Amino acid sequence: MTDKTKITLIYVGIAVFAAFIVTMFIIIGNGVDRTLEEDNRIATDVGREQAQEMLRLENDLVATNQAGDEVRLSELKDKVWIMAQFFAACPNCAARNGDHLVKLYQEYKDNPDFHVVCVTVDPETDDPARLQEYAETLGADISDWWFLTGDHETLHHYMEEEMKFLAVRERVKQEDIDREGRYAHDMGVAVFGKGLVMKEKKDLLFARQQGPELYEHFEGLLTKAIEEALAQ
Structure with missing residues (x-):
């Protein structure tokens, strides 16, 4: 070589x-x-001593509950409440509401300062009668759990612009509609403290899909925010 x-x-x-x-x-x-x-x-948020103010609702929302009565979110200004979007035919909502929201509701419903609000993203279909039927399946009492409907544009604009929920998107493929429902929407659960202040917002359905560790972490943050707000 x-x-x-x-x-x-x-x-x-x-x-x-x-x-x-x-x-x-x-x-x-x-x-x-x-x-x-x-x-x-x-x-995310580990070690945080207290839930921070994410936003404050500056404008009111007038909507119709499952009994057909007109209500305002400002009626909840002295309460602690959780808020979620939904529509009655949504399979993901059924899983989240029937599990996560009911669990929180059962845990805190005996506290007179606690309330739950679910606002439909499909008000054309979800009239008060349909909402009442939906509420009954979850064991929701209208005194502390509202299912709200109203004008489509008003509801969507308020949730997106005032509450900063993600924009609702209508699905077009039939296979997607059959599997996920007509609308793709924000699945987050928000915690509002007294004064209409959002303290926390987490997507428990997404967290459960990722695994028990993230789900327990997110659930803990929501529970912590509720308890801190109730203590104030």
């Missing part, structure tokens, strides 16, 4: 080794990034 060949092989070996080292750094770096991202997602 000539000296020139030996030198060439040495350089090739060095290049291959360098490429290997770079590749390993990239792989390890990506793994660290994913771990940090996961840790940050799980650890």
Whole structure:
């Protein structure tokens, strides 16, 4: 083997080794990034001493409850209440409302300062009679759990602009409608304290899909926000 060949092989070996080292750094770096991202997602708000003010409702909403009565959100200004979007035919809402919301309702309904509000994103279909039937299936008492309907544009505008819920999107593919329902909407549960101040908002359905650790973390944050607000 000539000296020139030996030198060439040495350089090739060095290049291959360098490429290997770079590749390993990239792989390890990506793994660290994913771990940090996961840790940050799980650890969101950990160690926070008290729920912070996310927003304050400056304008009122007039809507119709399941009994056909006109109500205003301002009636809840001295209460602690949780808020969620829904529509009666939504399979995801059925899972969330029948599990997560009912659980919170059962835990706090004996407190006269606690209330639950669900606002439909499909008011053309969800009239008071339909809402009353829906409420009965969940064991909801109208005195402390409202299911609200009203003008489509008014409801959507208020939830998106005033409450900062994600915009509602109407699905077009029939297979998606059959599986998920007509509307894609924000599945978050918001906690409002006295003074119509939003203290917390978390998507428990999403959290449960990700695993028990995130679900328990989010559930704990909502519960903590409710208890702190009730104590004020």
